Amino acid sequence: MNGLGNVFNLLAYAAAAVFILGFLYKVIVYFKTPSPLNIPTTPGPKTSGGVVMRLIPEILFFRSLLKGGAAEKILWFGGWVFHVCFLLIVLRHLRYFTYPVPGFVMSFQQIGIWAGLIFPLALLILIVRRFTNDRLATISLFADYFVLLLIIGIGLTGILLKYFMRTSLVEVKAFILGLVTFSPAPMPDSTMFTIHFLLVLVLLVYFPFSKLMHAWGVLVAPTRAQADNPREVRHMTPWA
Numbered sequence: 001m002n003g004l005g006n007v008f009n010l011l012a013y014a015a016a017a018v019f020i021l022g023f024l025y026k027v028i029v030y031f032k033t034p035s036p037l038n039i040p041t042t043p044g045p046k047t048s049g050g051v052v053m054r055l056i057p058e059i060l061f062f063r064s065l066l067k068g069g070a071a072e073k074i075l076w077f078g079g080w081v082f083h084v085c086f087l088l089i090v091l092r093h094l095r096y097f098t099y100p101v102p103g104f105v106m107s108f109q110q111i112g113i114w115a116g117l118i119f120p121l122a123l124l125i126l127i128v129r130r131f132t133n134d135r136l137a138t139i140s141l142f143a144d145y146f147v148l149l150l151i152i153g154i155g156l157t158g159i160l161l162k163y164f165m166r167t168s169l170v171e172v173k174a175f176i177l178g179l180v181t182f183s184p185a186p187m188p189d190s191t192m193f194t195i196h197f198l199l200v201l202v203l204l205v206y207f208p209f210s211k212l213m214h215a216w217g218v219l220v221a222p223t224r225a226q227a228d229n230p231r232e233v234r235h236m237t238p239w240a
């Protein structure tokens with residue numbers, strides 16, 4: 001394998017390691033962070049089972065966003081469509097990571113293509129929303145735009161790769177399976193694929209250190225993940 005192929009393999013392993021270790025590190029930090037007060041949004045469930053039932057529609061439908069005003073409804077629409085598309089795209093992409101390709105991955109191929117086309121439009125809604133709402137524009141940071149542009153970049157390079165600058169999917173599959181099975185194969189000879197792939201690595205490295213960690217945070221945020229039981233249970237901080 002040529003030297004450049006090796007570099008891409010090493011970069012991929014480094015990015016995967018940063019993602020996994022960074023994610024685990026953040027999960028530990030979240031667990032260790034004291035939450036001394038019982039602050040669920042009331043009225044809320046009184047039991048852990050109830051908390052789980054409360055979280056399910058939150059995760060599947062972003063339920064609390066739907067309760068907001070017009071601005072939140074736009075956020076809900078763009079955000080929900082974006083997340084669903086992302087999931088479908090990832091399911092479609094599993095064909096590069098598996099051999100033989102499982103039946104359920106095959107069944108997501110066609111809908112995954114549609115999701116790929118809708119994906120940048122949903123992200124466009126999210127970015128235009130930040131530009132056009134004065135209050136939001138004021139509190140938006142570079143990081144807020146960066147992550148949207150990064151993900152739009154991944155989506156658009158994917159579409160270019162599929163429709164305009166095609167590459168050998170056999171080579172792509174050999175490369176990715178090589179990574180997965182720790183028997184590195186050469187990087188496909190395609191500039192667009194290289195860009196698509198490198199942007200994904202940037203996303204992996206950036207993820208644990210950014211607001212994208214809300215993916216885990218939604219499960220442990222005290223306002224939703226605590227039981228609303230201050231009348232039934234005496235809450236004592238460990239240092240009280």
Ligand code: HEM
Pocket residue numbers: 086089092093096112113115116117119151154155156157158159161162163166167169172176193196197200
């Ligand atoms: C290591 C990870 C990835 C690899 C190897 C990869 C590879 C590819 C390849 C080879 C194509 C062209 C498909 C074709 O010609 O039929 C493509 C398309 C695409 N990719 Fe990726 N990709 C990766 C990650 C991602 C991620 C994380 C996203 C989402 C943010 C994404 C979004 C897209 C989109 C929207 C398309 C166009 C529609 C489609 O063919 O599915 N890719 N990708």
